[in-house]
Amino acid sequence: MRTARRLFAAVALAGAALLGPAAPAGLADTATPTPSGSAGGAAAEAGPTEAGTSFRTAAFFRQEQQATAQAATGDYLYWAFPADTGQRPTVTATVTLPEASLRHGASAWRIDVYDGLRRRQPCVYGMQSRTAAKEAATVELSCTLRPVRSAADAWSNDPLPGSYFVRLTVTSLPEEDSGQPFSVRVGATSRDLGGAYATDGALAVPLVPGATDPKAVEARAPEDGWSSGWWSDRWLWTAAGGVLAALAGLAGYTLTRGSGRPAHVPPSA
Structure with missing residues (x-):
């Protein structure tokens, strides 16, 4: 589970880093028309x-x-x-x-x-x-x-x-x-x-x-x-989406693999 938490943190950080520069272009249409x-x-x-x-x-x-x-x-x-x-x-x-x-x-x-x-x-x-x-x-x-x-x-x-x-x-x-x-x-x-x-x-x-x-x-x-x-900043969004999808897939694989392991049973006295 510790590995899964780290992967989810990596996904969040990657999303913030990749989507941050491109976000203003998507929000430009809602700004003041002046x-x-x-x-x-x-x-x-x-x-x-x-x-x-x-x-x-x-x-x-x-x-x-x-x-x-x-x-x-x-x-x-x-x-x-x-x-x-x-x-x-x-x-x-x-x-x-x-x-x-x-x-x-x-x-x-x-x-x-x-x-x-x-x-x-x-x-x-x-x-x-x-x-x-x-x-x-x-x-x-x-x-x-x-x-x-x-x-x-x-x-x-x-x-x-x-x-x-x-x-x-x-x-x-x-x-x-x-x-x-x-x-x-x-x-x-x-x-x-x-x-x-x-x-x-x-x-x-x-x-x-x-x-x-x-x-x-x-x-x-x-x-x-x-x-x-x-060229447009849509390329940045496409690249960011690809990276996030890969990280999410890796995180899901890790969670699935971890949940399939048998629980640890302590040795009997």
């Missing part, structure tokens, strides 16, 4: 200072950068940024409105996010549409997407690695306010979920519209490049 990086931080890297007017002319920026633009109220503005496997991107936009004395009423603003196939992706957190009162100076919008998967069925509409498009527009305002100048700051950050949302398989190439040359695809990649899609 990403660890701040899109409006002082250390944020500067991005483009103009926006595109269509998907084809979208201004490219990388996560943690700040893209800015000045436009006229009523224009559609487009940006694009890369998102990779295991990331859950959050897009933020801060619109600085025209002076209140020049406006005639409230206005409603909206951001939409599309993947590389130009499929609109739903927001699981955030306020992607807001109404700004006539006296408001700014309006802040945000959209947190679902986790990006390495592969998915065509009908699932799941986010896949590649370029993501951000579109900003005003959806409602007094007719007299159309064409007034405004400015906007857009950024994107991600929470890395690791193997919690990893899937088998991977795309041949990330979904980067208009980029057929591998060099062009890499030019639109995240700062540290596209991931291969095969």
